[in-house]
């Protein structure tokens with residue numbers, strides 16, 4: 001294996017923290033992780049044959065195009081597993097977020113102390129409270145499914161009472 005050659009390739013991806021590899025004699029697979037803005041990581045994986053990269057995979061929406069370009073590869077647009085297969089162990093961006101949500105919010109209320117996700121019912125109450133306090137509370141559309149934080153808090157209160165922890 002030409003370690004220095006492979007090291008040069010790995011150095012072309014400073015965004016990736018390389019983690020593990022397998023294979024032998026320059027026919028190897030190496031993968032690593034990429035930091036994201038949320039608490040998750042994206043992966044990057046390169047397959048080498050004879051010490052030269054021949055495939056690169058990454059889950060990063062931000063970097064995949066650029067990564068492919070650095071190796072002069074064209075970016076094959078990948079497809080979502082949820083669009084083709086149906087298994088219980090897959091990431092569902094489309095519907096599952098909605099099904100996990102017990103108390104869907106319908107809007108974002110811009111309260112003086114910051115935005116609050118609210119259902120219609122709580123939005124009414126919060127706006128009324130805002131008026132009472134002389135604050136003009138406006139609401140805007142949700143950009144992604146979210147829970148109504150007031151409903152969630154109330155349900156937690158109920159659970160605690162039910163569990164006898166009060």
Ligand SMILES: [Zn+2]
Pocket residue numbers: 103118119120121122148149150151152
């Ligand atoms: Zn609510």
